[in-house]
Every structure is written in C-alpha cells, then in structure tokens.
Amino acid sequence: xxxxxxxxxxxxxxxxxxxxxxxxxxxxxxxxxxxxxxxxxxxxxxxxxxxxxxxxxxxxxxxxxxxxxxxxxxxxxxxxxxxxxxxxxxxxxxxxxxxxxxxxxxxxxxxxxxxxxxxxxxxxxxxxxxxxxxxxxxxxxxxxxxxxxxxxxxxxxxxxxxxxxxxxxxxxxxxxxxxxxxxxxxxxxxxxxxxxxxxxxxxxxxxxxxxxxxxxxxxxxxxxxxxxxxxxxxxxxxxxxxxxxxxxxxxxxxxxxxxxxxxxxxxxxxxxxxxxxxxxxxxxxxxxxxxxxxxxxxxxxxxxxxxxxxxxxxxxxxxxxxxxxxxxxxxxxxxxxxx
Amino acid sequence: xxxxxxxxxxxxxxxxxxxxxxxxxxxxxxxxxxxxxxxxxxxxxxxxxxxxxxxxxxxxxxxxxxxxxxxxxxxxxxxxxxxxxxxxxxxxxxxxxxxxxxxxxxxxxxxxxxxxxxxxxxxxxxxxxxxxxxxxxxxxxxxxxxxxxxxxxxxxxxxxxxxxxxxxxxxxxxxxxxxxxxxxxxxxxxxxxxxxxxxxxxxxxxxxxxxxxxxxxxxxxxxxxxxxxxxxxxxxxxxxxxxxxxxxxxxxxxxxxxxxxxxxxxxxxxxxxxxxxxxxxxxxxxxxxxxxxxxxxxxxxxxxxxxxxxxxxxxxxxxxxxxxxxxxxxxxxxxxxxx
DNA sequence: CTGAAAGCGCTAACAG
DNA sequence: CTGTTAGCGCTTTCAG
Numbered sequence: 001x002x003x004x005x006x007x008x009x010x011x012x013x014x015x016x017x018x019x020x021x022x023x024x025x026x027x028x029x030x031x032x033x034x035x036x037x038x039x040x041x042x043x044x045x046x047x048x049x050x051x052x053x054x055x056x057x058x059x060x061x062x063x064x065x066x067x068x069x070x071x072x073x074x075x076x077x078x079x080x081x082x083x084x085x086x087x088x089x090x091x092x093x094x095x096x097x098x099x100x101x102x103x104x105x106x107x108x109x110x111x112x113x114x115x116x117x118x119x120x121x122x123x124x125x126x127x128x129x130x131x132x133x134x135x136x137x138x139x140x141x142x143x144x145x146x147x148x149x150x151x152x153x154x155x156x157x158x159x160x161x162x163x164x165x166x167x168x169x170x171x172x173x174x175x176x177x178x179x180x181x182x183x184x185x186x187x188x189x190x191x192x193x194x195x196x197x198x199x200x201x202x203x204x205x206x207x208x209x210x211x212x213x214x215x216x217x218x219x220x221x222x223x224x225x226x227x228x229x230x231x232x233x234x235x236x237x238x239x240x241x242x243x244x245x246x247x248x249x250x251x252x253x254x255x256x257x258x259x260x261x262x263x264x265x266x267x268x269x270x271x272x273x274x275x276x277x278x279x280x281x282x283x284x285x286x287x288x289x290x291x292x293x294x295x296x297x298x299x300x301x302x303x304x305x306x307x308x309x310x311x312x313x314x315x316x317x318x319x320x321x322x323x324x325x326x327x328x329x330x331x332x333x334x335x336x337x338x339x
Numbered sequence: 340x341x342x343x344x345x346x347x348x349x350x351x352x353x354x355x356x357x358x359x360x361x362x363x364x365x366x367x368x369x370x371x372x373x374x375x376x377x378x379x380x381x382x383x384x385x386x387x388x389x390x391x392x393x394x395x396x397x398x399x400x401x402x403x404x405x406x407x408x409x410x411x412x413x414x415x416x417x418x419x420x421x422x423x424x425x426x427x428x429x430x431x432x433x434x435x436x437x438x439x440x441x442x443x444x445x446x447x448x449x450x451x452x453x454x455x456x457x458x459x460x461x462x463x464x465x466x467x468x469x470x471x472x473x474x475x476x477x478x479x480x481x482x483x484x485x486x487x488x489x490x491x492x493x494x495x496x497x498x499x500x501x502x503x504x505x506x507x508x509x510x511x512x513x514x515x516x517x518x519x520x521x522x523x524x525x526x527x528x529x530x531x532x533x534x535x536x537x538x539x540x541x542x543x544x545x546x547x548x549x550x551x552x553x554x555x556x557x558x559x560x561x562x563x564x565x566x567x568x569x570x571x572x573x574x575x576x577x578x579x580x581x582x583x584x585x586x587x588x589x590x591x592x593x594x595x596x597x598x599x600x601x602x603x604x605x606x607x608x609x610x611x612x613x614x615x616x617x618x619x620x621x622x623x624x625x626x627x628x629x630x631x632x633x634x635x636x637x638x639x640x641x642x643x644x645x646x647x648x649x650x651x652x653x654x655x656x657x658x659x660x661x662x663x664x665x666x667x668x669x670x671x672x673x674x675x676x677x678x
Numbered sequence: 679c680t681g682a683a684a685g686c687g688c689t690a691a692c693a694g
Numbered sequence: 695c696t697g698t699t700a701g702c703g704c705t706t707t708c709a710g
Contacts, residue, residue: 004705016683016706019704019705026680047452048452050392051703072414076409086434093430094433109385114389283618344687355696362689366695367695391689394701395689683707693696693697
C-alpha cells in the first residue's frame, strides 16, 4: 500500500507538504495541491492510521465491554454507542464478558495495550472492589460505566432509575388489586438487581403491604432461572397472584413455566417485567414491561466519554452521573382480573 | 505510560533484550529475565500494540460489518465471530451498515486506513457490482462474506442453504394440507431473499401446486413490512390459509396484523418463518421456524478469515464456500387445522 | 508557503 | 546470549 513518501515523490513535493495538505493545518499552493491530489489517486493512497496513532498517541478507538451482545438490551446499547462514536470519528472495539470478572480484567488489559482513548464498561458483578477499573482510570484512560455503577469508585456513569422503575410497576400491580406479589430478582451482587428489589419493597411498604420473603426469588437474569424460580413459586398452595420479574430473559422463563403448568395469564397470574422484549406486544397476552432506554444509554455514554477525551483532562475532579428514566408500558398481562 | 526503553534502562539491559524476552523469539539469561520482569512490574509496563502494529504491518484486528447488530440474527453472528477472534488473538471492529451501500463503502475505507488484517462482511443489497469489495480484496485485505454472496465476485463465504430451508418449510405446510400458501419475501435484490422465494416455488412445483403471484409479497425484512403486507393479503376474500415469512422480524409484523384483524393462528392462518425468534416457543401458539445457525456462521467465518490471514497468501486462486444447513422447528403455529 | 529532520515505541537483522 | 541500529509511516517543529 502506498505511503505518504511515495505520494510526495510522485507529486514532486516533500512529505511535509503532503502531510500539511492532509491534515489541513497549513495551506498548500494550488499547483502543488493538484499534484498531490493526482498522485494520491494514481497511487490509490490511503493514509496509514496506525502510524498516525503512534505519532499522536491517539488511536481514536474506544473499547466497549458488555455482558453479552446477544442480549437485546446490550445490543441496543452497543448500537447507540456505535452511532455516536462513528459520528464523532471514533471506532468501537467490542467485547463480551458474560459477566465474568476475569474476562473483564483480561479485556481491559488488552484495551490498554491497544491504547484505546477511552472505554465504555458494563461492569461484571463481583464481591470485591474493581481495582482493575480503578487502575485503568488512574493510568489515564477515561472510563464511563454503563447501566451499573461499581460502588465506591469515582467514575462517570449512565444508568437508569431502577428503583423508581420497579416501584411504579409494582404499584401498578397493587392498583390492579393484587396483594400477593412475587418478585424474581437478578443476582443481588448487582446493584441494578438490588435496586429493583428495593423499588418492589418501597411500593409494598408505601401501600402497607407486608414483604413476604417467600415471594422473593433470586435469579441470575437468565431464562433458565426464571423458569425454575417460577415453577417453584407457582407450585405453592399460597402462590402469588402477580409476579414482577427483574428482567426480560427471566420473564421468558416464567412464560414457559406457566405454559407448562397450564396457567393462564393474567387469569392465574398477572405478569410484568423489566426490559422490553422485541415481542412484548405480540405475545398473548401482550406483556406489561418497564422499558429501559438501552439505545440512549449507549448514546449518552459514548457522548460523555468522547467529551471527556476531548477535554483532555482525565481529572477525576468532577464525576458526571447521568440517570435516565424508564417507561412503564401497561399491557394485557396485568389487566384487572375477573374482567 | 512506560515504554520498552524505560524498562530496559531500569533492568540494566538493552531494548533488544527486552524485546527478545517479550516476543519469546530468543531466550534470555535467568538473571536478566528476572530484572526485566521486576522492571516491568515496577513500571506497570504494557507493551504498545500500536507501535508493534506499525512495525509488523499487522494489526491483529478484524473488521466486521453487518446490517444491524440489533437484529438477533446478526448479534449472534457477531458473537460467534468475536468468540473465535478472541481465541485466536484478534480483535473485532464492528459496524452497522443498515444495509446501505454508501455506509458500507465508507466503512470499508475506514477499515483500510486502519489496516485491519481482514474483514467479515454481510454485504448490503445493491443493483450494481460491488467494486468496493473487489478493490478491498485486490488491495490485499482478505474478505469473507457472511450470509450473502455477491454474485460474480470471487470471495470466500459462509452462508446457509436458503433454498433447502424454505423448501422444507413450505413442504411441511403442504403436508399439513394447505393449498393456498402465501410467501412474504425479503428485498429481492438480496440473494438470500431470492433463494427463499426459490425454495418456496420448488416446493409448490414438486407438489404440482400452481404459483399464484397474488400470494407473493415482497418486503424488506422489517417488522413494518410484514405488518403491512399481511394486512393486505389477509384482507382478501381469497386469502391464504398458510403463510411462509422470509424472516423473523416480518413474522412479528404478521403476528401484529393477525391480532389486529382478530385472526387466530393456526385456525385462520398457519404461520411459519425463517429465523428463530428468542421467543418463538413462548408465543401462543409457538411459532414454527427455520432456524439458522447464526452463531456458527460467525464462528466459521472468523475461522476461515483468520486461516486466510495466517496462510499469508491472499491468492484468489481457491475460493472456499461454506454452506451450512438450517433446521426446521415445527411448532404449534402450523399444527393441522381442525384438530 | 515549503522542506528537512527528529522522533512516536517497537522489532529484527546484524555484529559481537 | 546480548546490544546496536535502522526503520515501520506519519506529524510537527524549525529553518528557510
């Protein structure tokens, strides 16, 4: 592939002049400019961005690690980030951690050796303090945490108001006349999972309903967990009349369980879930959901990150925490019973 | 961030020695090795991959452009590619073309300036010959086309047997007693869409059924198209008794239309579709689908590409075309009528 | 406005 | 084994 040197030779100018022209930092006389243009097209010249990155110590690449791009919530997030990044001339290097910290650590190391200008991170759940993230930031790479915020770490973040989102949803269930409302939570190691549980508790408390620990099942945000937990809960004689599920995948599991047990929704069990599923409204009955602005989380995260990079100061002096709000979409799965 | 030079100084050895140690190409005496190790950890040294890339003219990065990562089919494909790439020490730069050739062209240019070692491409539909892809290959960047193969271009590819997949599915519909079977195709600019239509025709022909042009609707693989086409088709007095939809998104649109029109599946219309939806089996009734090995397409594609890169020869001498097979998952949406 | 030249951090001869 | 050194392709002073 042609180099700037070959172009300069062919155009009869110095490499400096070609570079000046390319970067547009200095103007070049019309005559030379045309010769450069001609040489470039004759040689089919494509600037070597690797060399430029080395020289400038700027790669114009962002790293992004999410749990699993196969989960619609994250794929929309990635798409949002990518759209913004591209607009602002950044490229995105994506990784799937499957929520394993070890993988996350490995990826972050790779991203450092690759000298990405910043990273968007959906942090994996873990008992221990995320030193690896702290180090990355300390080493001068701006980080924006998405969806989840590690506690005790000063870092920019874009999240969703989980407490409010689930509280509203559970209140809706109560409004529909339910008194025995179960919740399927995510792994309580995760802040988001804890917050959704908290919203559930707040709603019950606000309406003077007792919290029955039997109705609280901890899952892991996977279909299988929802399936298993639902089978257990629904087999009870004092089974709940409504269920709030902390994410979409687990709700799918619940639907499976219901269909296996021959239970009708909402007649036998009203169902509502966090996360919108692509098919929420074609399900029979359509599913009531707490819709998260996944795409927007990605956009805002990327914008925030790029602003940080542009500002140049990795100063942890000020931390920006964006909290977006969810939207409760009421559908048939929670329609009043007996109607 | 520390450089190899600083490490060498601190360890009291030459940069060459550090490099030899790092690359493992030459052995280093135990004493020096330990000093290097110590210096590296004291300085928290991370090799600069950008510099290495420049020196070796190898970035160990792959470009991947798909239509839209938000579509489960593609997100699984990307995941498969990423898993293989990572295993073999490559990183993936992903892009969404939204099936616009102009965007695709732009991305491929970016990928060239970034000097990726190869690209995985789901080519956008277009009337004209994809010169941009041809040029990319000619310039020495190996390309593997996924899911769709541009005609007349000698390029490696990993695809699916669309003809067979849809033929089997339509045959199943016929076996269930249907005679008026509609098809919703994708954009016929796309080979995959044409092939699925072809499978449909083959099935009808094989069973001596006439092809009624009225029952063939061309869509664009989006929910809205499925919705609109279905509304038109189902409003007819001589409406079909079964429908084969060429992709999952459009099937969702059909389901919406059916629910709006108060039609029951499979009583009023048997429905089958290409692509498995995450919720295919929790739908009521569960949806009969032609399952594509999306994840596997990504894996095979990445493996093929990396093998090409490793072999070093961009020789177009031999072209590898992998064709994977689909799996027909028969579910309730096509259950025999009147049962 | 233009050109010469010094590096960015690393690898790979090459000579010891 | 080890050290020296010449670049990879580009940007950017710094003189002209």
